[in-house]
Amino acid sequence: MHIGDTPQEAAFRAEARAWLEAHAALRDPAAPAPEMDLANHVGHCRTWQATLAEHGWAGITWPAAFGGRGGSAIQSAIFAEEQARFDVATGAFAVGIGMVGPTLIAHGTTEQQERFLGAMLRGEHIWCQLFSEPGAGSDLASVGTRAERTDGGWVVNGQKVWTSLGQFADWGILLARTDPSVPKHAGITYFCVDMTTPGIEVRPLTQITGVAHFNEVFLTDVFIPDDGVIGATGDGWSVARTTLLSERSFIGSGTGQWSVDDLIDTARRLGRNEDPVVRQGLAAAVCRARTLEYLGYRLRTAMSQGRMPGAEMYVMKLAYAKHWAATADTAMAILGAGGALGDFSPAAASHHVEGDDKWASMFLTQYAIRLGGGTDEVQRNIIGEQALGLPREPAADRGVPWKELALR
Amino acid sequence: MNFDLTEDQQVIADLAEQILAGQMSVDRLKVAERGAGWDPDVWAALAEANLVSLCLPEHLGGSGMGAIELALLAEAQGRNLAPVPLVPTVVTAMAVAEFADAGTHDELLASVVDGSILVTSALASPGVNDPLVPGVRATPTSDGGWRLEGTKPAVPYGAESAAVAVPAQLADGTSLVALVRTDAPGVTLDAERTTNHQPAASLTLDTEVAATDVLGTPGDEAAEVTRWLYEHTVAAMCSVQVGVAEGALAMTAAHVSDRQQFGRPLSAFQAVTQRAADAWITTEAMRVTSRNAAWRLGAGLDARRDVSVAAWWATDGGQKVVTACQHLHGGIGADVDYPVHRYFLWGVQNGTTLGAASAHLARLGGLLARS
Known part of the structure; x- marks a missing residue:
């Protein structure tokens, strides 16, 4: 057991950081909201993806034969950690590079792989x-x-x-x-x-x-x-399982739009850091965030040893959703009436909400996180079956032809 | 980065599980509960397998392992509900090896290694969750030793131990940690019973110790010794709690898969599955946070936050898991002939022994939020 970077991982991190510093600006958590609508955001994603591809940082875990870097899952996670500190846009490629790519690598024909994977890495295709x-x-x-x-x-x-x-x-x-x-x-x-x-x-x-x-x-x-x-x-169902597994691991891996450290800074800035209830909320948020971090380590360890991740993946997704919701509650408690501020009308909507408005946005986003990629309840049923070995729930539709289900 | 156990660590975990699972049975537990509250034969078996001495230095007869390996033993203890003084004795012996002047207590430690005596620490204080508040006063004696006066409650295995490590406060507000022989004049141990039946004692001191019985240096630096004892104890107790939660949950999964109501197993009801799944998630959160804390302690890194994070999960989460398991057993869980209630008693006792969840959150909040 060794927690923290090995010398090789530290060297990779330094290399990634140096490259990022040369090609992107650091994110400023306190900066005012840039007026950026969704179309603009997607444009920024395309540009950044092309830059990554040009310099060999796209598709870190993908085999070199498909235009990837041929690196490890741990390297990919290290790069993501470093990249999260920079003001770059990546979300538009979550489906393509995060989900479609691994599916094509596992199930696609050579023609499909040649046709799509390179274009995906270069930011030419959004999926x-x-x-x-x-x-x-x-x-x-x-x-x-x-x-x-x-x-x-x-x-x-x-x-x-x-x-x-x-x-x-x-x-x-x-x-x-x-x-x-x-x-x-x-x-x-x-x-x-x-x-x-x-x-x-x-x-x-x-x-x-x-x-x-x-x-x-x-x-x-x-x-x-x-x-x-x-x-x-x-x-199609077995192909889709590859995609869905990638989606759940992605949702559990965090977005970098907010962090508990940001929230602690916010509490200090607003003078709420001496309130014992606020402190307990922050401490509980740190406990949850650390757990996600360590579960992520375990997931990465499994992947780097060539093992299929187990129920950890479903835990990550569910624990992340709970963490998101509970931390949003703490953020609202810290902001007080300020938590109600922010223009969330379609006309004003910007993809990137920075400054204190982002906590209200985060609060409002919690349901998308809890429901998307498999609801909390679906994740728990899977954990019951796969981790605890409980018998499957009786299903009324098992073995019944699909066309007869519609008639029921 | 490698969050897996090494091969050696896996061997240790497997050996501990094999011994404890082989030794412990419901009948053995009942004998211990009706008698001394613990099982000296199991302790002897652990000593025989060199697991008591696992984390002591090699020159003292140990294997030179550390906090992470102790965590693996502790997980196995919790899983099997083994009533033995693993955490107090091993952590105290490790502290003596770490902080006592070289050679001064080798004979004592040799007797710990062969299983013939126990040692423990007095870390609790009445109504105060701060281990650095001692409750015992220390004044220098004319021959260079120290006079100790005061009381300490809930000393685990106090009356069964040959020596107790006791933090004590000096007149100038600094402290020392003394290793007190329990057969010395002026040392009184009043036996107490605890919820999970393991022995504890209230310690009253009106006695003297020699300068060589002080662990580390008296004064400011002694707070580090107390912190070392506290953090290693809490981290190891967190690992016991992981095992307790894991054992409770395994018993619960078997029960709800087996018991049929309304023509199907209980687990086929989503309300049951989902509560069990939440308990599993909490158990894994407890495992990763406690192993991380133990790893940092073993690596000699600052682990204050990590121990608090693990302790919050172990206290708050651990009690939620054993409560859920008790609940999912329905009425059968209320019958003490059925074994699941022991996990509940252990879970709740560990939760309180570690200090309440709110105390750990307050400590962590203080570390985080201070301007």
């Missing part, structure tokens, strides 16, 4: 995820969007929802039902779809924070050629 539907949320495997055979490909009809940054995406990953006559997990196929294909309509959904990060996506007679199928036809 979105067309998974959830109005009728398929926690029960994702019940998706009803249909893909039917046609000459040279498939015709897709249906509706998707909670599509992050769909309005800016160049490509999407899509789960659609190709065989309704078999049980729900068996009849799904995983596609990639060009978002400029005729028949795709993206309608932004404005959230409680005023930002339209999510979208509804309507698909009407959308044609996807045969080379858009990832993995085997009907095997």
